[in-house]
Amino acid sequence: MKNVLIIGSGIAGMACAVRCAEQGLQVTLVSPFPSERSQSVMAAGGINAVRTEHEEGDSVESHIEDTLKGGCGLGGERAVSGLCGHGEEILHYLESIGTVFSVDEKGRPIRRAFGGQSHKRTYYCGASTGKQIVSALVMEARRLEAAGRINRRLWCCFHSALIRDGVCYGAMLFDEAGGGLTAEYADAVVVATGGQNALFGKTTGSTQCDGYAAGKLFMQGAELKNLEFIQYHPTTLETAHKRMLISEAARGEGGRLFYKSEGRNIYFMEEKYGQGGNLLTRDVISQEIDAIGGSAFLDLTFMDKKVIDERLPEVGELCAKYAGIDVSREPIPVQPSVHFFMGGLAVHLNHETNIQNLFAIGECASMYHGANRLGGNSLLSAIYSGNVAADEIAGREAAGSDHPDFGSELEREREQLARGMDTESQFPVMYVRDMLADTMNKQLGIVRTEEALVQGREDIDYYLSVAGRLKYDPNVMPYFNYSLTGILTLARATVTCALARRESRGAHYRSDFPKTDEKYSAATIISYNDGDYSVRLDEERFYES
Numbered sequence: 001m002k003n004v005l006i007i008g009s010g011i012a013g014m015a016c017a018v019r020c021a022e023q024g025l026q027v028t029l030v031s032p033f034p035s036e037r038s039q040s041v042m043a044a045g046g047i048n049a050v051r052t053e054h055e056e057g058d059s060v061e062s063h064i065e066d067t068l069k070g071g072c073g074l075g076g077e078r079a080v081s082g083l084c085g086h087g088e089e090i091l092h093y094l095e096s097i098g099t100v101f102s103v104d105e106k107g108r109p110i111r112r113a114f115g116g117q118s119h120k121r122t123y124y125c126g127a128s129t130g131k132q133i134v135s136a137l138v139m140e141a142r143r144l145e146a147a148g149r150i151n152r153r154l155w156c157c158f159h160s161a162l163i164r165d166g167v168c169y170g171a172m173l174f175d176e177a178g179g180g181l182t183a184e185y186a187d188a189v190v191v192a193t194g195g196q197n198a199l200f201g202k203t204t205g206s207t208q209c210d211g212y213a214a215g216k217l218f219m220q221g222a223e224l225k226n227l228e229f230i231q232y233h234p235t236t237l238e239t240a241h242k243r244m245l246i247s248e249a250a251r252g253e254g255g256r257l258f259y260k261s262e263g264r265n266i267y268f269m270e271e272k273y274g275q276g277g278n279l280l281t282r283d284v285i286s287q288e289i290d291a292i293g294g295s296a297f298l299d300l301t302f303m304d305k306k307v308i309d310e311r312l313p314e315v316g317e318l319c320a321k322y323a324g325i326d327v328s329r330e331p332i333p334v335q336p337s338v339h340f341f342m343g344g345l346a347v348h349l350n351h352e353t354n355i356q357n358l359f360a361i362g363e364c365a366s367m368y369h370g371a372n373r374l375g376g377n378s379l380l381s382a383i384y385s386g387n388v389a390a391d392e393i394a395g396r397e398a399a400g401s402d403h404p405d406f407g408s409e410l411e412r413e414r415e416q417l418a419r420g421m422d423t424e425s426q427f428p429v430m431y432v433r434d435m436l437a438d439t440m441n442k443q444l445g446i447v448r449t450e451e452a453l454v455q456g457r458e459d460i461d462y463y464l465s466v467a468g469r470l471k472y473d474p475n476v477m478p479y480f481n482y483s484l485t486g487i488l489t490l491a492r493a494t495v496t497c498a499l500a501r502r503e504s505r506g507a508h509y510r511s512d513f514p515k516t517d518e519k520y521s522a523a524t525i526i527s528y529n530d531g532d533y534s535v536r537l538d539e540e541r542f543y544e545s
């Protein structure tokens with residue numbers, strides 16, 4: 001019997017857990033909160049796939065082509081072919097476990113248009129695609145839990161991996177419910193901890209996604225890839241606590257962007273790019289909004305109210321609730337916000353990192369989306385990557401019960417946690433997290449320069465220099481205290497990658513290097529050695545082996 005430890009229970013972690021358990025593996029699935037509170041439930045727009053019965057001119061080849069084009073030459077062809085080639089199978093699977101996709105009056109699934117796609121191929125479940133998929137996977141996991149194959153541990157956070165000589169044997173986990181720090185041994189560890197939203201404070205995503213696991217694993221020897229590619233979603237609504245996403249579906253259904261000038265509405269995307277301007281990829285639209293001052297309006301007022309109510313109910317509801325706007329009568333004020341991370345843990349095609357037996361899947365791994373992700377492709381990649389990792393692990397020999405002894409490391413970490421941090425400092429940990437978010441938004445925005453990035457690097461180096469001496473904040477989960485250095489290290493790595501890529505491509509726009517440069521047709525791979533960050537350009541098609 002092989003044991004698999006899966007960290008994170010969003011769509012990627014759940015899909016992997018179910019597939020592992022169904023192949024006879026014993027799964028431990030940990031996360032601080034239930035799956036129903038993961039960022040995955042926020043996904044409203046839909047999931048991409050080409051289904052033979054609804055093809056109507058579309059094809060898997062076309063899906064592959066659009067994805068590679070959206071990724072601006074950095075999405076690996078073999079990886080993307082695998083992803084798109086499994087779309088139909090994944091949709092059938094989701095239906096078979098209870099996901100209900102929206103259908104038209106004849107009972108045929110409806111597809112919507114998303115940016116950068118040559119055909120309508122985004123399937124959705126009303127306004128709750130992510131919720132439906134999570135619920136269906138949770139039911140599957142419960143069934144396997146009852147059969148004793150999955151052990152779900154809540155209130156449990158990743159602390160560090162148990163690594164010796166380039167091989168992973170498990171992880172140290174912190175039990176926020178009072179169990180403290182423990183070592184969990186496993187034949188394989190799968191990291192599925194989502195993106196890095198919390199580095200930027202207010203984003204469209206969840207603050208649970210703070211990138212700590214990726215940052216800590218990086219410090220422990222795992223390589224990271226393409227961190228500079230951060231997707232800004234062009235249409236988000238400012239609210240007190242977060243940026244609410246106005247789904248791309250609003251533009252897919254015909255929504256138009258404009259700004260006001262001398263009493264006129266200037267439909268700038270259409271003026272510059274013609275008919276399809278409002279549905280160009282997110283990087284292009286975000287850069288255009290940035291160029292006109294950072295905000296714009298999204299106009300749905302000319303649309304039939306029935307279409308808005310039926311096809312975009314969540315847009316109407318959230319604008320009414322958070323901004324008091326009736327979208328059928330008033331335009332929506334929008335601005336670009338950090339939304340998705342194309343970069344993350346560098347993985348091979350089988351989703352194993354450069355550390356043996358350590359896998360990464362979902363948004364925390366970098367594989368399919370190159371320099372810019374197409375909307376609807378990430379739910380697909382979360383499930384597909386979970387399946388790939390599960391099949392790989394199931395096909396391997398079990399390591400057996402022998403593993404090195406990590407007892408002294410565990411004791412050392414426990415003592416460190418008990419000691420807490422120097423209480424003389426006046427700056428609590430959460431204050432530094434806020435300062436980091438300011439730095440990241442200011443110095444690593446939509447438009448970047450050498451000067452701003454160098455300033456960002458200096459700021460983060462300063463935060464890192466004080467991180468170990470900060471006041472231990474008793475009012476927050478212990479996790480927030482011990483995770484700070486890992487998060488700062490990830491931020492430092494991100495700025496270092498952005499400095500290394502002296503060109504503009506996809507979501508990485510440098511006003512001092514505004515052109516795409518063939519020299520950089522490669523992934524940025526960054527590694528860490530005792531405070532030293534080293535970047536290399538990997539031209540071998542980005543771990544496509």
Ligand SMILES: Cc1cc2nc3c(=O)[nH]c(=O)nc-3n(C[C@H](O)[C@H](O)[C@H](O)COP(=O)(O)OP(=O)(O)OC[C@H]3O[C@@H](n4cnc5c(N)ncnc54)[C@H](O)[C@@H]3O)c2cc1C
Pocket residue numbers: 007008009010011012013030031032033034035038039040041042043044045046047048129130156157158192193194195204205206208209210211212213245339340361362363364375376377378379380382
């Ligand atoms: C508002 C919004 C709308 C979106 N809409 C769409 C869409 O329509 N279509 C689409 O394709 N994509 C969409 N996306 C993107 C997509 O939802 C995500 O990329 C995808 O759901 C990520 O899944 P995941 O399982 O990798 O991560 P997540 O769902 O983020 O799950 C991460 C898990 O890891 C856990 N975790 C985090 N840190 C730790 C730690 N240190 N220790 C233990 N556990 C940890 C979390 O608690 C959680 O359980 C959207 C994203 C947002 C923010």
